[in-house]
Amino acid sequence: xxxxxxxxxxxxxxxxxxxxxxxxxxxxxRGVKGLQYITTGDPGVGLTPKETIHRQGTxxxxxxxxxxxxxxxxxxxxVMSLVSKPYIxxxxxxxxxxxxxxxxxxxxxxxxxxxxxxxxxxxxxxDYVLDFLPECMERxxxxxxxxxxxxxxxxxxxxxxxxxAALNDDAPLRNLACFTxxxxxxxxxxxxxxxxxxxxxxDALVDRLGNVPPSVLYASFNMxxxxxxxxxxxxxxxxxxxxxxxxxxxxxxxxxxxxxxxxGECFRQTTKELQQENRLVKGExxxxxxxxxxxxxxxxxxxxxxEHDHIVPFPxxxxxxxxxxxxxxxxxxxKGGHVSLVAGPxxxxxxxxxxxxxxxxxxx
Numbered sequence: 001x002x003x004x005x006x007x008x009x010x011x012x013x014x015x016x017x018x019x020x021x022x023x024x025x026x027x028x029x030r031g032v033k034g035l036q037y038i039t040t041g042d043p044g045v046g047l048t049p050k051e052t053i054h055r056q057g058t059x060x061x062x063x064x065x066x067x068x069x070x071x072x073x074x075x076x077x078x079v080m081s082l083v084s085k086p087y088i089x090x091x092x093x094x095x096x097x098x099x100x101x102x103x104x105x106x107x108x109x110x111x112x113x114x115x116x117x118x119x120x121x122x123x124x125x126x127d128y129v130l131d132f133l134p135e136c137m138e139r140x141x142x143x144x145x146x147x148x149x150x151x152x153x154x155x156x157x158x159x160x161x162x163x164x165a166a167l168n169d170d171a172p173l174r175n176l177a178c179f180t181x182x183x184x185x186x187x188x189x190x191x192x193x194x195x196x197x198x199x200x201x202x203d204a205l206v207d208r209l210g211n212v213p214p215s216v217l218y219a220s221f222n223m224x225x226x227x228x229x230x231x232x233x234x235x236x237x238x239x240x241x242x243x244x245x246x247x248x249x250x251x252x253x254x255x256x257x258x259x260x261x262x263x264g265e266c267f268r269q270t271t272k273e274l275q276q277e278n279r280l281v282k283g284e285x286x287x288x289x290x291x292x293x294x295x296x297x298x299x300x301x302x303x304x305x306x307e308h309d310h311i312v313p314f315p316x317x318x319x320x321x322x323x324x325x326x327x328x329x330x331x332x333x334x335k336g337g338h339v340s341l342v343a344g345p346x347x348x349x350x351x352x353x354x355x356x357x358x359x360x361x362x363x364x
Contacts, residue, residue, distance in 0.1 A: 074364075086113075298327070
C-alpha cells in the first residue's frame with residue numbers, strides 16, 4: 001500500500017514538473033514572440049492572384065485568376081462596405097473567401113472602393129448605386145463575356161447591392177446574396193442612440209470635416225464593445241507561443257484598425273435619412289429622386305446574418321428577406337459575429353460552404 005502511494009506521488013510530481021517546464025517554455029516563447037510581434041512588419045494580406053480591369057477615381061475592379069479547370073459561367077461580383085478595406089475577404093492563403101470561391105470554380109471579381117480623397121466628400125449613395133456599381137457590372141459582363149452576374153454584398157456593400165437591384169429593373173443580375181446587411185435602422189442599437197439628432201449634429205460634423213475621419217469610425221466600433229480590445233490583447237498574450245494564432249490575430253487586428261474615411265455627403269445622407277428617420281424600411285427612401293421599393297428585387301436572394309453581430313444586430317437585418325419580392329429567397333442565421341461570419345475558422349466551416357452551395361445551384 002505504501003509503495004503504491006509513493007508511486008502515485010511520484011507520478012503526480014512528474015506531471016507537475018512537466019507542467020512547470022511547459023509553462024516556463026511558453027513564458028520564454030511569449031517573450032521572444034512578443035519582441036517579434038512589435039518589431040516585425042504587418043503580415044501580407046490580399047494575396048490571391050488578381051488583375052485590375054477597371055479604375056474610376058479611387059475605385060478599382062479586380063478579377064481573380066481561375067484556379068480550377070472548370071468554372072461556373074455566371075461570374076460573381078463581391079461588393080464591400082464603404083468604410084472597410086476589402087481584404088477581409090482575402091486575408092491570407094487558407095483564410096480567404098476569395099481564394100475559396102475561386103478554387104470552387106467561381107469566376108470572381110471584387111470592387112475595392114479605395115480611400116476617399118478630400119474632393120470625394122460630395123459623393124452620395126446615388127453615385128455608388130446609380131453610377132459606380134452599374135459601371136462595374138458592365139465591365140464584369142464585358143470581361144467575362146456573360147450576360148448575367150451574381151452579386152455578393154457584405155454589410156453596407158449589401159445595402160448598396162439591394163438598392164441597385166431595386167432601382168434597376170433591367171439590371172443584368174442573376175443572383176443576389178447579402179451578409180449582415182442593415183435595413184431597419186431602429187434596430188441598430190447603440191448606433192441609433194449615438195446618432196439621435198437631439199445630441200448628434202451631423203451637419204456640423206460634415207460641414208467642418210468634409211469626409212468623416214477613420215479615427216471617428218474606429219472609435220465608434222470599439223465603443224460598441226469597450227472591453228473587447230483588452231480581452232483580445234489578453235488572448236494574444238496567452239497564445240503568444242502559438243505562431244498560427246499570432247499570425248491570424250495580426251491580420252484581423254490590422255484590418256480592424258485599417259478603417260478609411262466615410263465620404264461626407266454619403267455619411268450625412270445615411271445618418272439623416274436611414275439612421276435617424278429610418279426611411280428605407282418605411283418605404284419613404286429615395287435615390288436620385290426615385291422611391292426605393294425593395295419588392296422590385298426579384299432575382300434569387302440570400303441573406304446571411306450572424307447570431308452574435310454587435311455591429312448590425314439581428315433586429316436591424318432580419319426584415320430584409322421579407323421586404324424583397326423574390327420567390328426564391330432564403331434567410332440563414334449562423335453562429336459568429338460581424339467579422340467572424342466572413343473570415344476565420346468559423347467562416348471556413350459555416351458561411352463559405354453555405355454560399356458555395358447556394359451559388360452553385362443557381363450558377364450553372
